[in-house]
Amino acid sequence: MLAYRLLTGEDTSAFCHKVTEALSKGWVLHGSPAYGFDAASGKMRCAQAMVKEVEGAYAPEMKLGSL
Numbered sequence: 001m002l003a004y005r006l007l008t009g010e011d012t013s014a015f016c017h018k019v020t021e022a023l024s025k026g027w028v029l030h031g032s033p034a035y036g037f038d039a040a041s042g043k044m045r046c047a048q049a050m051v052k053e054v055e056g057a058y059a060p061e062m063k064l065g066s067l
C-alpha cells in the first residue's frame with residue numbers, strides 16, 4: 001500500500017527537521033513543496049507531500065506518522 005501524508009509548518013528550521021526526520025524513516029518526497037503567506041499569523045508556511053510503501057491494507061485508524 002502507498003501511504004500519503006502532508007507535512008506542514010512555519011517556515012523555520014523545525015519544518016526542515018520534520019521533513020528530514022520523515023525522509024530518515026523511509027518516506028519519499030512527492031511533488032514540490034508549497035510555500036505561502038498565512039495572513040492570520042503574519043508568517044510564511046510550508047507544506048510537503050510525502051509517500052511511503054508499507055505492508056498491509058489501508059485502515060482509517062492508521063497512525064501515518066508512526067509508519
